[in-house]
Amino acid sequence: MAIDVFEPHPIVRVLGKPAADFTAADLVRAIEQLGLRQVNLRYVGGDGRLKTLAFPINSRDHLVEVLIRGERVDGSSVFATDTATSDVYVVPRHRTAFLNPFGERPSLDVLCSFYDETGKPLPYAREQVVRRAAEVLAQETGMTLEAFGELEYYLVDEPERIYPVEEERGYQESSPFSKGERVREQVLAHLSAMGVPLKYAHGEVGNILEEDRQLVQHEIELQPVPVDQAADNLVLAKWVVREVAAAHGLEVTFAPSVSGEGAGNGLHIHSRLVRDGASTIVGGDGINDIGRRLIAGYLSAARALTAFGNTVPTSYLRFADGNESPGDICWGEKDRTGLVRVPLAWNGDVLPGMVAHANPGSTETIPEPAPHPQTVELRLGDGSADVHLLLAGMAVAAKRGLADPDSLELAERLSTAKEGEFEQLPTSCAESADALEAERGMFEADGVFPGALLDAVVAGLRDAEEAAPVGELAHDDAAREEFIRRHWHVG
Structure with a gap:
């Protein structure tokens, strides 16, 4: 099929097919063509945060096994369940695959779903509930x-002398009066390349000045998708915002x-x-x-x-x-x-x-x-x-x-x-x-x-x-x- 020239998802461009149609074989081909060296299985834990299980690619057989079978993990540590029945399975959802923009090694990341020992969906796993x-x-x-979120967050830094922040004046402000515009732009680029549909990002009202710090509020607005995907997208967005902010030496x-x-x-x-x-x-x-x-x-x-x-x-x-x-x-x-x-x-x-x-x-x-x-x-x-x-x-x-x-x-x-x-x-x-x-x-x-x-x-x-x-x-x-x-x- 013809891929839109504006398509930001590199795996979609390589495979020439939408993410919804990805298979394990497709992902193996993309890994080969993109020269990736690691697969990260990602899942949402009982605390609502993104977790990671990293696999070095040892061989084609090993890669196929990881992408199809997934792995077993300690459910009692993930969800605080009964330790007597702790082992659960995480199985990759191929349509969620994206290139990790932050790792030390070029990696493919895939979101996973949880299943119990009988192969049934794990009822208390977040993605299974929604x-x-x-x-x-x-x-x-x-x-x-269908749903999407308006994700607000504050970037925290030392007060600036040049074009200082004005309290409660941050709404859609532009640089240099807006602080953190580069963070916003990098977050947009990463999320788009990961397949997260976005509407826009902008500065929010909340500028707060204190003696030793300034807090500058921002917002990312996503696009409507089915609710299960919308939940995953918000978790990914938080992760990306934190990673980009940390790379700039900022707390979020x-x-x-x-x-x-x-x-x-x-x-x-x-x-x-x-x-x-x-x-x-x-x-x-x-x-x-x-x-x-x-x-x-x-x-x-x-x-x-x-x-x-x-x-x-x-x-x-x-x-x-x-x-x-x-x-x-x-x-x-x-x-x-x-x-x-x-x-x-x-x-x-x-x-x-x-x-x-x-x-x-x-x-x-x-x-x-x-x-x-x-x-x-x-x-x-x-x-x-x-x-x-x-x-x-x-x-x-x-x-x-x-x-x-x-x-x-x-x-x-x-x-x-x-x-x-x-x-x-x-x-x-x-x-x-x-x-x-x-x-x-x-x-x-x-x-x-x-x-x-x-x-x-x-x-x-x-x-x-x-x-x-x-x-x-x-x-x-x-x-x-x-x-x-x-x-x-x-x-």
Whole structure:
């Protein structure tokens, strides 16, 4: 097949086929042609971080064995499971292969899935949870949930004398006033070459100046893909940001709260439902009833979803601090006050006039993207989110919203266009744990979330609350700063 001349993925260019069609034999051929000397099997652990198992290439037979069979690993160390049944398998997903941009040796990296001793998907493995959630949603509705994240992070450095940072003035600022633009550009280049679809990157509002350091906020926005791929892409994006920042001698943090002043890091998730290549959440007048049911599903499960999207005490400091952090469980179109936002999408009626005004005399055809670019933005998560579990939870909530006959009434009642009081998100890890316990039946249904996994999430939240009651942190500056540092490298 013909490959787009702009295709950034070197393995796609070498093989002349899309990544979705990669086989083990294809990867062997790419390794030969690119002169690679190592294969890294990558997987997401119980802490939501990317792990690595490195294999030197000893022979063709060895290479084929690694790429097809994978390896066994100690599941008890990966997921804190029962040590008596610790051995599990990791099996490569060939479509995820990419060239490692950071290793000492030229290497091929492949993401893996977990399986138990009987060959069945390991139920508490992150990628299997979100995959199962997506499958159940598709089976029951005929629709695919696509998603992408807005990944915010801070780069931390010494204050600069030349073109000094201005507090809270970082939004889409350009160099030299923006600090870290080279980091952003290198991150974009690496992720694109790894096959992660990106929309853009820019400076974010949060510039924070302290005595001995400056914190400059940035954001990467990805492109919509099925939720299981969206979760993997966010984990890869965090890894790449950290690697590039370290190469520049900079510290990076995705923490939900980074200072006594200024905004923390959110992780807003956009989503849409797609059937046969077309969006099902929009109609002639914008967001339609399916879109409203999707919103209602998210809002009805919002308190429980914080258990996956807001996992540390400083998450709830961020909510309390405001700075566009949501609190009310409601939704609106275009405004930024609701937990769910329907952002401005390209309007086919007004676009021709704008294009003609910006480009007088132009006769170019205006392309119509498919699916329609309209999304629904859930503004709940932050940088501590366990992204696979959060996206799996969103798929579960979407299924409930689509099936519940009262969803449209709920969406109407929780609109910001209505007057009245709205229910609030949890204000602490303990409240979040209680909310998950109350809704656990929804998440356990259809074998999506294993009970033991939910138990572990609840226990982790309760332990975190005992270590740092949020009410105390709000009134003790020293304790607050100590806990901000303790949760500095989350996710």
